[in-house]
Amino acid sequence: MTALDTTADRSGGTLRDEMHALGRAARAAAAILARATAGQRSDALKHAAQAIHAARTAILEANYRDLESVHGKNLSVAMTDRLMLDDKRIAAMAAGLAEVAALPDPVGTVLAEWTRPNGLRIQRVRIPFGVIGIIYESRPNVTADAGGLCIRSGNAAILRGGSESFHSSRAIVAAIEDGLNQAGLPRAAVQLVPTTDRAAVGHMLVMNDMIDVIVPRGGRSLIERVQTESRLPVIAHLEGVCHVYLDRAADPEKARKIVLNAKMRRTGVCGAAETLLVDRAVAAQLLPPILADLHQAACEIRGDDAVRALDRNAKAATEQDWYTEYLDAILAVKVVDGLDAAIRHVNHYGSHHTDAIVTEEKAAAERFFAEVDSAIVLANASTQFADGREFGMGAEIGISTGRLPPRGPVGAEQLTSFKYVVRGDGQVRP
Amino acid sequence: MTALDTTADRSGGTLRDEMHALGRAARAAAAILARATAGQRSDALKHAAQAIHAARTAILEANYRDLESVHGKNLSVAMTDRLMLDDKRIAAMAAGLAEVAALPDPVGTVLAEWTRPNGLRIQRVRIPFGVIGIIYESRPNVTADAGGLCIRSGNAAILRGGSESFHSSRAIVAAIEDGLNQAGLPRAAVQLVPTTDRAAVGHMLVMNDMIDVIVPRGGRSLIERVQTESRLPVIAHLEGVCHVYLDRAADPEKARKIVLNAKMRRTGVCGAAETLLVDRAVAAQLLPPILADLHQAACEIRGDDAVRALDRNAKAATEQDWYTEYLDAILAVKVVDGLDAAIRHVNHYGSHHTDAIVTEEKAAAERFFAEVDSAIVLANASTQFADGREFGMGAEIGISTGRLPPRGPVGAEQLTSFKYVVRGDGQVRP
Secondary structure: OOOOOOHHHOOOOOHHHHHHHHHHHHHHHHHHHHHOOHHHHHHHHHHHHHHHHHOHHHHHHHHHHHHHHHOOOOOOHHHHHHHOOOHHHHHHHHHHHHHHHHOOOOOOOEEEEEEOOOOOEEEEEEEEOOEEEEEOOOOHHHHHHHHHHHHHOOOEEEEEOOHHHHHHHHHHHHHHHHHHHHOOOOHHHEEEOOOOOOHHHHHHOOOOOOOOEEEEEOOHHHHHHHHHHOOOOEOOEOOOOEEEEEOOOOOHHHHHHHHHHHHHOOOOOOOOEEEEEEEHHHHHHHHHHHHHHHHHOOOEEEEOHHHHHHOOOOEEOOHHHHHOOOOOOEEEEEEEOHHHHHHHHHHHHOOOOEEEEEOOOHHHHHHHHHHOOOOEEEEEEOHHHOOOOOOOOOOOOEEEOOOOOOOEEEOOHHHEEEEEEEEEEEEOOO | OOOOOOHHHOOOOOHHHHHHHHHHHHHHHHHHHHHOOHHHHHHHHHHHHHHHHHOHHHHHHHHHHHHHHHOOOOOOHHHHHHHOOOHHHHHHHHHHHHHHHHOOOOOOOEEEEEEOOOOOEEEEEEEEOOEEEEEOOOOHHHHHHHHHHHHHOOOEEEEEOOHHHHHHHHHHHHHHHHHHHHOOOOHHHEEEOOOOOOHHHHHHOOOOOOOOEEEEEOOHHHHHHHHHHOOOOEOOEOOOOEEEEEOOOOOHHHHHHHHHHHHHOOOOOOOOEEEEEEEHHHHHHHHHHHHHHHHHOOOEEEEOHHHHHHOOOOEEOOHHHHHOOOOOOEEEEEEEOHHHHHHHHHHHHOOOOEEEEEOOOHHHHHHHHHHOOOOEEEEEEOHHHOOOOOOOOOOOOEEEOOOOOOOEEEOOHHHEEEEEEEEEEEEOOO
16 A cells, blocks of 8 residues: 555445444444553553654654655645654654653543432543544654544544655554554554545545544644534634734833744744734834844844834735734734734734733733633733643643634543433432 | 515625624624623523513513414424413523523633643633524523523523524513613624524524534434534534433332333423333343333333233334434333343434433443443433433533533533633743
């Protein structure tokens, strides 16, 4: 089987049949995984970490095939970099699985319990979602991270990585399967879609009986396709058009440190700031040193007229800039008429991901918290803290920008649902 | 405007424009409602209860118009009964709103808080979903119940009731609007779709920018349409194919009381039992008095061969019976080979709603709890306890049968999401 497999190449039925077989295997594995002990799930993860380490030569060879097959294709430097593995990255994948093995197991936790006047004892108990379909870019490390988080949370995973990473992902999933098998758990708990045929995604999105939730990771077009076609619940990880707002009561030194970090610490992460808003009352005082820092760090500034009056190196921002996630050393900067205007701007142009206010005035921060409609709102801290690990949740699969739970960083605990367990002694309803 | 309004009848743009205007008004009202105080939301509910009472003549007149317009149509007795209002039912609606006014307000509750080693203080804070679109049958009381729960949870509601109840619902919504207005809250927080044109539902299902979640209530065909067409998250209330399983360790007296209550207390509720399963080892001992009770109560029995060998009055069950929600005085009864077979049957034929085991053996109950994949699992209690009020949650909009939260009874608290609020003092990420 090669990365160019198509439906016609494979014997034994249509792609739809093949996807349904995958789904049925996942459903059966999910039931076993959910009823396994926390210790078994931990063992599977530890064994998988060891298996990744043991298989490093095979994984590197598979990655080499992937890199060869994209050679000559017009892959960006960033995409190629994400695709490429080396010993250090493989060690990091194994370490990631070992770390997830050490996370608290969420399954079976009693979230609440109470007794009714009639004596019924009611518990709300955490359970896995069931089967999670994850659709992502050509990033082999996501195969290990996502597979690991699903095992930890007792969910079976159907992984559909980008076609450029097909061989790498297959080698990684083989190692995870080894880990599951050594722990006495079914290999089918983590499966890779065995074809790069794009039609496979279309099948996943309507397999309501076999998949419980779809997690798309990737560009806006993928997520929009998923949201349009899916008949399943979707945990969407949209882009992060994150803002920093400098209030009139901002501490200038904190503002300076936070803006530089929020924009430039890493420009390619979803929590990176893309737009800076400044209260008109303090713009002339606060902006010059901040913009100087950014220029110094080779960040391009795209400002409105008021910004350009303060910074002759700033380019003119267009309406489109306020909507844009650059993921690059570019910052849109706008002067606004106070807190209300800032909140309006964030809610209108932002992506409900992560937004920060810098202020020493508690009331301003509280209004920003209450009125900015984002998964994460911060005061006096960098937007780059938008990360499951920084929140203390351990590894995450991404930041959900939907309104419904799970919202914000999605770690193992957020990949679970619950059921009600009611213990009686013969009660009937009057 | 009449119940027969169509797009062409209305001036001022197309139905799509009209629905979008409704959506924008809801979005704006939602922001105000979410930021209002708990006391304001309580006041709105109390005033709405009084307004319902004050408007009882107008509501009865509107209901009379609805009843007149279905006259001659082939409405079932049950549907006509659900549609009909009288003084007592109007008083019950007002009392329901007053009760919701007294429920704890969920908005703003801090669900968790912790401090990171770097000093960041993180809170997970409960917030409303935003705008909820509710699509339901011709039951005027649902208009009041759903509107009330949305106000309590800080959500704006777009209500789309069955066309037969259009005038009644409009009169009820007018009273709720009065209540909102008297509490200083926007009338648009609870809106009724102002047309019975079925195309309005199609518009609702794709208004992603204006509606955050769709709650369909009604028959399987409505819910399937919604799940197929909706580009929005759906909180589905599917049918309840609820089971009672009599284990070999069942107490005969508890079994007898529970089966009769689960089936016959009210046959038309979603928590009513539809199938009785009995372990073969105890069938001959347990079943005869139970089936006698049921026949006595005029319940039809549809059994497999083993049941019919014990009960000559039982009709033969078909494969379809195991899937059927009768909502009537009919019970499917099957003898199974022990707990494993019972669990397999429930997971295969059931609807993941509510299922009960009767047993004195703790291990059997625990296995049933762990392996039956339903929102509510009970031991030694009637399935008719599947109800938000019986769970101590107050009023509910229904029982969600999805895997993802909210699962089980959906009350005010379950109509909320959360956001993360992070308070720093100048922290940047290393």
